[in-house]
Amino acid sequence: MTNPYNTDLDRTPANYQPLTPLTFLERAANVFPDHTAIVHGALRRSYAEFYARSRRLASALTKNGIRRGDTVSALLPNTPAMLECHYGVPMCGAVLHSINTRLDAAIIAFQLDHAMAKIVIVDSEFMPLLQEALSLAQVAPLVIQVDDPEYDGPRTEVEVADYEVFLTRGNPDFDWLMPEDEWDAISINYTSGTTGDPKGVVSHHRGAYLLAQGNALTTSMKKHAVYLWTLPMFHCNGWCFPWTLSAIVGTHVCLRQVRAEPIWSALAEEEVTHLCGAPIVMSLLIGAPDAAKRDLSHTVQFFTAAAPPPESVLAAMKEAGFDVTHLYGLTETYGPAVVNDWHRDWSDLPADQQATLKARQGVRYLPLEGLDVLDPDTMQPVPRDGQTMGEVMFRGNVVMKGYFRNPTATQKAFEGGWFHSGDLGVRHPDGYIQLKDRSKDIIISGGENISSIEVEEALYRHPAVGTAAVVAMPHDKWGETPCAFVELKPGQQADSETLRAWCRSQLAPYKVPGRFVFTEIPRTSTGKIQKFVLREQARQPEFT
Template sequence: MDASISPYDQGLDKNTANFAALSPLSFLARAADVFPEKVAIVHGNQRTDYRTFYRRSRQLASALTSLGIGKNDTVSVLLSNVPPMLEAHYGVPMAKAVLHSMNTRLDAAIIAFQLDHANCKVLITDREYAPVVSEALSIATVKPTVIDYSDPEYPQDGARLGTLDYEAFLQSGDPEFQWSLPDDEWDAITLNYTSGTTGNPKGVVYHHRGAYLLAQANVITASMAKHPVYLWTLPMFHCNGWCFPWSISVVAGTHVCLRWVRPQAMWDLIANENVTHLCGAPIIMSTLLNAAADQKQDLDREVEFFTAAAPPPESVLAAMKTAGFNVTHLYGLTEVYGPAVVNDWKGEWDALSLEEQAQKKARQGVRYVALEDLKVLDPETLEPVPLDGETLGEVMFRGNVVMKGYLKNEDATNKAFRGGWFHSGDLGVMHPDGYIQLKDRSKDIIISGGENISSIEVEDVLYKHPEVQTAAVVARPDEKWGETPCAFVELQTGSEVSEADLIAFCRQHLAGFKTPKTIVFRDIPKTSTGKIQKFALREQAKTL
């Protein structure tokens, strides 16, 4: 033994007995071993147990392998929240390939761009989307093998675009396929594209290790006991459903699929399937709360609801609580596997007034257990801002649940990781207790007469008005001030509140220079995941 080397570094090497690559694929294998007869997936009248879920995922991996798909090949899917989407989250990486799930509301040009950029080898697509996919394939340079999915519960009239049917293709595979863990836990597991609001979208690459850790962190954050029932109101294409397709297997829970987000279907499934958890943007809350009285159900238990994007207004939080939901605010980005920050609620805050509780709820919170570090830093010096709840800085992340980087875009990757941190582009403050609070995207700060105005601060005031349902504030060009706040507002049904009324209301709660000078009443454009499309509103504001 070499005396110059510590005994802890000699004869204690990694081997197959003491080391395995971390991968969420192991979660499904365990669930199938331990709870083979437990219902894993509900879809319409279909009930699929864990034994079958695991076998079908292995069949998919086997069938893909027979097509020549292997390590680092891209398999793209355009599917709604249906069982094949869950099978793809396991079967594709079991074949050592990379899953690329696409937003079902994209136009043909963006779909074609993604297929080409990802060098797609196989495309699994729902017949509902046949028209846009057909156009995309005519534009794209790549010529993937196309597999059509026909939903037996909700048949679609869309044309078949390929020669292979999903179910027949899957049945051609071996249910006992001998898959293996990744060669390296750093290997790519999925590819997710950003929204691309300022140009072509960037391809965010996840690795097995990050997916494994974030999936487990979801279980901890959501306080998921054994066998939760999870309703799929969040699109699985969005950051791989915030990694919940893998999380549910950790606790052998039940996935309740939801092809279309409709109030009647959501309320029926929540009540009839004994749903315990669901996630989604604020629009999901609005859909539940604004359902007709005869569509709503009285719940005999509290249902956990996890939301991201803008913090819910106090009135919405109160209405959700009355309806039987406990709302938890999350924050993250595509680049950090979805949610990586949680508003971890403290018991002593229950004694606060409702207004004070709402102020606490408005904060994004603290890091997930799987995230090593979360800071608000000066974007130039990378020095931490004071913990005063006022000094603005950029929110930055560091740890195992940060992406590998952007596919084929080394410059953007290097820029995002400058100084050893992931730069989110979100501006925020750090409170004395270590909780962060977003104030704006760097591109959404309004500079009026040399003063910085947080669009989120103005929106928060508008949401306090009882007749405001949705609000978005952007900069409007102004010859005198450079920019002034312009608010786009959706009112509650039947409201007759005027522009002057809302401006006067804002003036009561804001400094004069922060008060919107213009208010536009209109339907506010949103993405398929409920995020407000401010880039579209900024363009409209230029024409006012």
């Protein structure tokens, strides 16, 4: 039977427009043109200026041949230019590729080639890194350099386009492009895996629109909230907060580097209300010298992901004026899509019980339609007993389009109508989920994902290494750090410093193991390495 409510009631421009977070900035600039949108050192930039510069960028990119579906890469710290890229690039129909500034040149070259980058916008600090990457890449994109006045380090003199000059070629009243379909790509972000299958996560306008609003609802951000950029914007597009802040007409406070003194100064002087970061940022704040700390006149909302912070850190953060909330998500879910929603009566519980509750990842964000822990073989939910493990799976509008140019990986990730996270967890009787292990052995160090396989492959390239197994080892500062168990080949010799130097030549610095253990590696009867045994060993207090 035909649905009568679908008869003669069609989509038209009057009643349907594609969802896109770009409209948030347009509205903010029209309604609150003089409100401060961006703070960066001495710089104060209004929403009218922010919108005009973003339109200039879109216009200039268009004049340089950028069309719908082209990739524009950004190798930038948390600066105003990075915020402008989050609007100006998709405003001309292009797709923003934010590059992790901590990666090595070979990995960046791989990403540029795989994403087919047409233009790269780079901060002057990272120009040498980009030059090395381009010497290894197949693509030859136009390079535009941002000379940030807050950067006081060495500069490499190269003949490339200047960002500010480039903007002058654009029209501040540019009639920017709405997506043809809200399913159109808005960004591509690469997961930590860089060998084997390329994993370029494609996000769409609809998902970015929904998660940006979901952030505001989940974090209780009021109109004109002030957000401090300690979370890198290259991480899942800053968890969509570059778009969230325009929705609530808030203020971005930019920071080039995450250091204790400027963070405390910004918290007090700019009256910051919200910030996000890995547990290491909390340790940085509470471990700062007393001279750097500032008294806060208000409670600051701090949102963290990765490994849950220990009870002592939570207590110290509360005493310092922060309310900490645990989030969880992946690049494939636009950043956090799960929140440890706190119940008021939990605050009356003893501190150790509160810490236990805060260690859980939580429940789904409002814009996420489905979150469950399923048996990956039967695709049935595991019992809600807090003990039976299964795979955490997601379903909804804030799940990626898929992996760019990798249909096999996309199909595998979406088997059974759910996105398979690869994370193993349990579900408690109240519905809250808690991670217990990572099926892909990802190590989260200072908020950065490290593939144990990638580190192992680097070790295997050393001529003295016969077998290598890398697991997570607890670390007071970084939360986790790689620990490498190594069996040397017969007749070969190598010590920790030799392998550490080797890894430094093969990997980004944060991926280098913090400890090397030369031992016989435990195996099953079929020869498979028993990583669970190594993980338990690495977690023992006497080991660390």
